[in-house]
Amino acid sequence: xNTRQQQLAAFNDLLDxxxxxxxxxxxxxxxxxxxxxxxxxxxxxxxxxxxxxGNLQEIRNELGDVLLHIIFYSKIASETQAFDIGDVxxxxxxxxxxxxxxxxxDIEADTEExxxxxxxxxxxxEGNDSVLSGVPVSLPxxxxxxxxxxxxxxxxFDFPNISDALxxxxxxxxxxxxxxxxxxSDAIEAEFGDVLFSLVNYSRFLNINPEAALERTNxxxxxxxxxxxxxxxxxxxxxxxxxxxxxxxxxxxxxxQQL
Numbered sequence: 721x722n723t724r725q726q727q728l729a730a731f732n733d734l735l736d737x738x739x740x741x742x743x744x745x746x747x748x749x750x751x752x753x754x755x756x757x758x759x760x761x762x763x764x765x766x767x768x769x770x771x772x773x774g775n776l777q778e779i780r781n782e783l784g785d786v787l788l789h790i791i792f793y794s795k796i797a798s799e800t801q802a803f804d805i806g807d808v809x810x811x812x813x814x815x816x817x818x819x820x821x822x823x824x825x826d827i828e829a830d831t832e833e834x835x836x837x838x839x840x841x842x843x844x845x846e847g848n849d850s851v852l853s854g855v856p857v858s859l860p861x862x863x864x865x866x867x868x869x870x871x872x873x874x875x876x877f878d879f880p881n882i883s884d885a886l887x888x889x890x891x892x893x894x895x896x897x898x899x900x901x902x903x904x905s906d907a908i909e910a911e912f913g914d915v916l917f918s919l920v921n922y923s924r925f926l927n928i929n930p931e932a933a934l935e936r937t938n939x940x941x942x943x944x945x946x947x948x949x950x951x952x953x954x955x956x957x958x959x960x961x962x963x964x965x966x967x968x969x970x971x972x973x974x975x976x977q978q979l
Contacts, residue, residue, distance in 0.1 A: 735805065738791050753796055760789045772935045818842065840874035851875055863931050865920040873924070882925040885918075892918045944974040 722730065741748040763785040770778035791805060798804035819839055822829035829835045840851055851874070855867050872878065879885045896911040923930040948970045952959045959967075 734787070734791060738788075738795050742795055748792075751792065751796070753793055756789060756792060760786075763789060768935075772932070772939060836870070836874040837876075840871060860931075862916070862920065862934065865917050866923070866930055869921050869924060879921070879925070882922075885922045885925045889915070889918045889922050940979070943979045944971055947971075947974040947977075947979055 743749070763782065767779065767782035767786055770782045790808070794803065794805040794808050817824045819842055821827035821838065821842075822835065827838060829838055843851070843854060851871050852868055855864060855871065859867065869878075879888065892911065892914045896908065896915050899907040899911045920930045923933065948962070948967050949959050951970045951973075952962055962970075
């Protein structure tokens with residue numbers, strides 16, 4: 721592992737490279753804060769993919785790509801004297817200190833729940849119009865639901881226990897089934913959304929991140945379905961040549977192999 725001095729030297733080297741690229745590379749010279757936005761989203765998703773697969777080598781690489789973007793934005797902003805990477809670091813350092821009065825102040829918080837409650841109170845004191853104002857509008861719906869529920873729970877708007885949270889899931893599923901029987905497509909969509917929202921809420925009581933859980937299932941599904949494709953290929957068949965029963969049989973084989 722690198723010493724703190726080596727870490728700072730490596731960071732300084734990155735700043736030097738960014739300065740040089742911005743000055744000499746046609747592509748880097750052309751970029752703006754706006755033009756980098758979609759690239760940044762891609763890099764963040766690639767990082768989350770690496771995390772989901774538990775690949776530490778790739779996590780390291782993707783963190784580097786994300787860090788590059790942070791440096792890049794700061795470099796562009798510094799050219800108009802808006803801010804630089806030092807301002808970015810100072811701002812997040814101040815925020816961390818301000819948001820942790822139980823470490824740097826005289827507030828007591830011995831549990832994770834107390835810490836979260838303190839955070840939400842501090843954010844309101846900082847001028848946020850709503851507890852939910854800090855949730856980005858552009859977040860994917862599943863993550864957004866989870867973050868909203870975390871935030872309102874932080875100010876006490878929550879089910880008192882896990883049984884009530886589970887009962888809400890059952891209630892929403894029953895309401896969905898009723899609308900399915902009524903064949904009301906708009907109401908079905910609304911109730912399906914309520915089912916998902918209640919499941920996300922239930923996940924909090926299970927101490928499970930719903931996004932991570934769903935991605936784990938996605939990865940598992942990909943592995944098992946690709947196993948079906950591999951078996952079909954070994955039999956000189958296309959997957960479209962297999963019957964549903966044959967695919968189910970191979971799927972069960974994949975499960976037994978813990979794919």
